[in-house]
Amino acid sequence: MTELCELCEELPSEYTCRICGRLVCRLDYVLNEGICVVCKSALCEVCGRELSVAVCKMCGRLVCELCSVEDGPARICKLCISGR
Ligand SMILES: [Zn+2]
Numbered sequence: 273m274t275e276l277c278e279l280c281e282e283l284p285s286e287y288t289c290r291i292c293g294r295l296v297c298r299l300d301y302v303l304n305e306g307i308c309v310v311c312k313s314a315l316c317e318v319c320g321r322e323l324s325v326a327v328c329k330m331c332g333r334l335v336c337e338l339c340s341v342e343d344g345p346a347r348i349c350k351l352c353i354s355g356r
């Protein structure tokens with residue numbers, strides 16, 4: 273039996289998100305990135321590979337742990353660090 277998509281719970285799941293591991297249907301999957309739409313919307317805007325953990329306080333990009341450094345209570349992305 274086919275499992276239903278874990279996001280819409282209407283269509284059969286066809287793919288597995290490589291980040292969260294959810295089973296998702298074609299509509300909830302970003303094929304060329306191998307991830308579900310939920311992870312897509314939370315992805316780091318610098319590397320596009322990891323889930324974001326914060327927003328850069330300089331440029332407002334979503335950034336992952338690898339692409340940013342702590343700056344007091346906030347974080348700054350690599351791009352802004354190299355650009356100043
Ligand atoms: Zn779905």
Ligand SMILES: [Zn+2]
Nearest residue numbers: 289292308311
């Ligand atoms: Zn996902």
Ligand SMILES: [Zn+2]
Nearest residue numbers: 316319336339
């Ligand atoms: Zn990143």
Ligand SMILES: [Zn+2]
Nearest residue numbers: 328331349352
């Ligand atoms: Zn930035």
